[in-house]
Amino acid sequence: MGHSLETAGWTRRAGLAALTRALGAEDIRWVGGAVRDGLLGIEVHDVDCATRLLPETVIERCAQAGIRTVPTGIEHGTVAALVEGGPVEVTTLRHDVSTDGRRATIRFASDWREDAARRDFTINALYAHPETLEIADYFGGLDDLAARRVRFIGDPRARIAEDHLRILRYYRFQARFGAELDADAEKACADMAATLKGLSRERIANELLALLALADPHPTIARMHARGVLGVILPEACAKHVEGLARLVAAERAQGFAPEPLRRLAALLPPSRDVAETVAARLRLSKAQRARLVTAAERRDEDAAAMHALAYRAGTDCAIDRLLLAGADARPLAGWAPPVFPLKGGEIIAQGVTAGPQVAKILRAVERRWIAEGFPDDARLSQILAEEIG
Incomplete structure (x- = not known):
């Protein structure tokens, strides 16, 4: 692996030291992704903590130390401690009593190895002492991590x-x-x-x-x-x-x-738009996710020369999606923001056009030409407007 937790920056967060003082170094261990990624030299954002303390004791000791907590998963023994550097999820050691493939009935435990045995992979069952950073490895996770092997x-x-x-x-x-x-x-x-x-x-x-x-x-x-x-x-x-x-x-x-x-x-x-709609509904994607997936599904042999027009209509991100999916060069769109169409209906009425459907028709025609010409300046826009009115 070539790394140790001594060189992992996350272990020196002030908030973790405060949490250790509040809960006691012998009753907690850093566990899971932070330990795994720290040993691999990967940047760590979230830190999880395992503890022999019951959730109510965690809440009480944190309160005494001035650390606010949120019972994010109290039914499974998890409390979020809001400390400097980011929240830490503190979970009481557990043992699965029964499972049905979707959810588990648990009981609290006091043995580190028993808690490790219920985790999924050996590389996720590494526990680090909060002060010495000594690793407790019950199932060969360190060897698997060195071999880059994911093993149940x-x-x-x-x-x-x-x-x-x-x-x-x-x-x-x-x-x-x-x-x-x-x-x-x-x-x-x-x-x-x-x-x-x-x-x-x-x-x-x-x-x-x-x-x-x-x-x-x-x-x-x-x-x-x-x-x-x-x-x-x-x-x-x-x-x-x-x-x-x-x-x-x-x-x-x-x-x-x-x-x-x-x-x-x-x-x-x-x-296919229909297929994308079906998949989005089945996966319960958000409205924004669904819209992006459907737009990407409407791809065809995209014309790279018209990419800015595509970005104007579909949004830059969606246009990049479609160009990349079509095998076209999307780099000219990197960082490009579509301009705002500057013409308003009132300006058309000011030119003598009676308010009504004709205004909207002219507005659409001018916008189509403005896009096709590559978003020209106001002077050219005025010329296009005059031509459409004429």
């Missing part, structure tokens, strides 16, 4: 049966951190793919978009398609569309555009 804790099928979303989490983590494939994990995910049908659409959408937001999700998406996993959550995607994703990722890189998950989702779908 224990039997993959048992872990997936506890929470079916772990299938998609496995692929996302493998795409982000993995180099060496775990054969048992790969087979378990493929064999149990059908269980994804029982999950909420929102949870599936969140995981799928998070995967598509990674630097290069194509190899993982291709593996999901080949193993029948992608077809369960996105049956519209065929082999041709998966290869289209590869071309899009390459175009983004070549042209210097950041990954955009909705653009990449569009690449996995046929260029």
Whole structure:
């Protein structure tokens, strides 16, 4: 790995020291993504804390130390401590009593290893002492992290049966951190793919978009398609569309555009408004997400020469989506803001046109010519207006 937590900047946040003083160094451990990413030298934003203290004790001790808390997931033992540097989610050690693949009934625990055993992957079950930063590794997570291997804790099928979303989490983590494939994990995910049908659409959408937001999700998406996993959550995607994703990722890189998950989702779908509407509804996408996906789906052989007109009509981001999906050069649109059409109906009426439908008709005609001519200055706009009125 080449890094240690001593060099991780997040460990020196003043808010974490204050939280440690409030809760006691022996009763808390930093855990999960912050520890994993810190060891890999990746920038850390969110810090999670595991504790042997019950939630009410966490709230009480934080209050005594002047730290405000929010019971963000109190039914599962999670309290957000609002400290300097960003909130920290403090979760009481847990043990799963029963699970149904979607949710778990838990009881609180006091043993660090018992809490680690209920987590999904070995690289997510690393606990760091808040003062010494010594790592507690119960299931070989450090070796897996060094090998860039994403491995379930224990039997993959048992872990997936506890929470079916772990299938998609496995692929996302493998795409982000993995180099060496775990054969048992790969087979378990493929064999149990059908269980994804029982999950909420929102949870599936969140995981799928998070995967598509990674630097290069194509190899993982291709593996999901080949193993029948992608077809369960996105049956519209065929082999041709998966290869289209590869071309899009390459175009983004070549042209210097950041990954955009909705653009990449569009690449996995046929260029059909109806299909995009169906997928957006099924995944419970927001209104804004749906609009962007549908606009991307309306792509065709985009004319690069008319790209600014396209950006004016659809918005710059949507125009970039469509150009990249069509294999065109979108770089001239980077940072470009569409101008505001300066003509108002009152100016047409001032030229002697009677208020009514004719004003709107002239306004549309002038705007079409203004766009076609590349948004000329006010002098030319006045000429176009005079011609349309005449």
